[in-house]
Amino acid sequence: MKNSALHLAGLMAATLFSSTALADELRLGLVLEPPHLDPTAGAAAAIDEVVYANLFEGLTRIDQNGAVQPSLATDWTISDDGTRYEFTLKEGVTFHDGTSFDAEDVKFSLDRARAEDSVNAQKGIFAPITKVEVLAPNKIAIEIANPQGNFLFNLGRGDAVIVAPESAETNQTNPVGTGPFKFVDWQQGSKVILEKNPDYVGDDVYLDRAIFTFISDPNAAQNAMLAGELDGFANFPAPETLEIFEADPRFNVVVGSTEGETILATNNKAEPFNDLRVRQAIAHVIDRQAIIDGAMFGYGTPIGTHFAPHHPYYVDLLDTYPRDLERAKALLAEAGYADGFKATLKLPPPTYARRGGQILAAQLREIGIDLELINVEWAQWLEDVFTNKDYDLTIVSHVEPFDIGIYANPDYYFQYDNKAFQDLIATLNVVTDDAEREKLAQDAQRILSEDAVNGYLFQLAKTGVWDARLSGMWPNSPVEGNDLTQVKWAE
Structure with missing residues (x-):
């Protein structure tokens, strides 16, 4: 008592x-x-976790259901051919330092994001823009080369927030x-x-x-x-x-x-991971459910490619490389690594990475791959892995929505270079018909899964x-x- x-x-x-x-x-x-x-100058989701919709705003915003809503733009019209958007802006808005907001700030922000020297982590979403025109202090027009099915959604992402020329350089x-x-x-x-x-x-x-x-x-x-x-x-x-x-x-x-695809990210240009057979061998070893149970205590959904299972375009590819240790060993032998090899696995702080890395290392040890686990802080991960590509393997959760297009950039930290995939994404980016977009997105998922670009683990639960x-x-x-x-x- x-x-x-x-x-x-x-x-x-x-x-x-x-x-x-x-x-x-x-x-x-x-x-x-x-x-x-500064969400316009960095890839870390941790930036948006603080400032998105709280401190910075875009022309549009994404609500909790994933729908596009007005923000600094109160409404808009789209031309019949889908290549010109005209936005009406909120009036009377000021930045936190007292400077006024108008269409010139929108033009500055979008031109800055798509400039040749832009450091925007999602520079590609601005690539379709061919012209940003100030029509009036409260009206802006954006022209794009081809219709974009997700253009308004992209304008609502953290990378597309509107900043002022007076403070842009010190926003970090x-x-x-x-x-x-x-x-x-x-x-x-x-x-x-x-x-x-x-x-x-x-x-x-x-x-x-x-x-x-x-x-x-x-x-x-x-x-x-x-x-x-x-x-x-x-x-x-x-x-x-x-x-x-x-x-x-x-x-x-x-x-x-969440939108977080948790992956065993792989440096596709580093030996021996530049050999498809080595990546396939790893794919045959991964026991996703064991990682979910051991690292996340059951919270998470297995994935076989870089796509969210709750998305209507998702295709289940979990059986592309079923767990098969004998097949994995045979693939390693074919690639010239019958006795296995040593590599590094850099792990940022989140639980899914640190705990998941230990489980993955034990699984890969079953086929002779000996991983050195290297714990790194987030800033070091961004510099070493994301920017300098100085890594063999790492575990990270990609939380950007509908981000399969990152694989079309051969300079992205995976260093995956597939012309057929790049062409497919280029087509997907300009198609607006939903049925055709679904087919293209599913074809893209299949290519990534078959190429075993990364080890696809699970969708992060919130x-x-x-x-x-x-x-x-x-x-x-x-x-x-x-x-x-x-x-x-x-x-």
């Missing part, structure tokens, strides 16, 4: 502690700290947008603080302050939540402890879907844990980001 009373007292104390943020403040945990805060450390929250402070290694923008033109938000705290260690994340030091984790890094939170009435646990008194948190992640515009505390 005494122990029960102490337990109850502890719960009450934790509840009181967590209530200090009620009504005006949200303390949200994130696994990864962004390398900087002092981001200035037009959104409902403005940047206050970045305590590097710890947290980013945003506050409500009193001059925001749009629907009012409920929160006055949002604090994003970076905790990559699963145990530390669990302790911070149970102690009331955080109000939530949009994607909780310790899936093995979700039962604890499910049994605690203070919390809501919501398991949804395991959200947050205070039961919160509403407005997204259960799914159709785009990378934590949209706080509708988040509020119960009255």
Whole structure:
């Protein structure tokens, strides 16, 4: 009885502690700290997890159902041939530093994103644009070379947010947008603080302050939540402890879907991975369910190619390379590696990578592939793996929506160069008929699976844990980001 009373007292104390943020403040945990805060100049999803829809806005935005909604553009018209878009812009909007927003800022942002020297991580989505024309301070026209079925969706991604020429160069450390929250402070290694923008033109938000705290260690994340030091984790890094939170009435646990294809990314130009037979051998060894169960405690959906299973164009290719150790050994022997070989596996901080890497290493050891596991921090991963392509294998989750087109870029960090695939994606990009787009997307999936470009593991689940008194948190992640515009505390 005494122990029960102490337990109850502890719960009450934790509840009181967590209530200090009620009504005006949200303390949200994130696994990864962004390398900087400019979504137009970096590939890290961690950037958008802080700033998307909160600090920066685009012409359009993506809602929690994956649908395109107006944002800085209130409405638009499309020419009959699908190659000219005319947008009407919100009026009276200002950037957080007080500078005005108008069509010139839109032209600057889009021309900057598609420029030859652009550092935009998704520069390809702007390639179809042939002209950006200012029609009036509140009207802009965008012309594209060919019809694009996903053009409005792409304009709603974090890479396409509108920035001002006055502040564009300093957005990495002092981001200035037009959104409902403005940047206050970045305590590097710890947290980013945003506050409500009193001059925001749009629907009012409920929160006055949002604090994003970076905790990559699963145990530390669990302790911070149970102690009331955080109000939530949009994607909780310790899936093995979700039962604890499910049994605690203070919390809501919501398991949804993400766009995150979790893969054993492969350097297709590095020996011996430039040999298809070696990649096929690895594909024959991977036990996806064992990785999902061991690393993610059952949360995740097996995939056989780089495509989200919840997408209507998805095709099930899990049986392309069934687990077959004898066939894998034979393929290695054919490639000249009968005795196996040694390689490195660089692992960024997320749970799926660190734990998944240990399981994968054990699986590949069964056919003589000996992996050296190298743990790296996120900034180092971005520099070594993504930018410099200095790696053999790595594990990472690609959370961009409908991003199969990255394989058409031979300079992307996979270094996969297939002209037939590139031509197929070029056609897919200009086709608007849904049935034809579906066929092309499925053909693209098959090519990647058959070429075993990467080891396709699972679709990352979104395991959200947050205070039961919160509403407005997204259960799914159709785009990378934590949209706080509708988040509020119960009255």
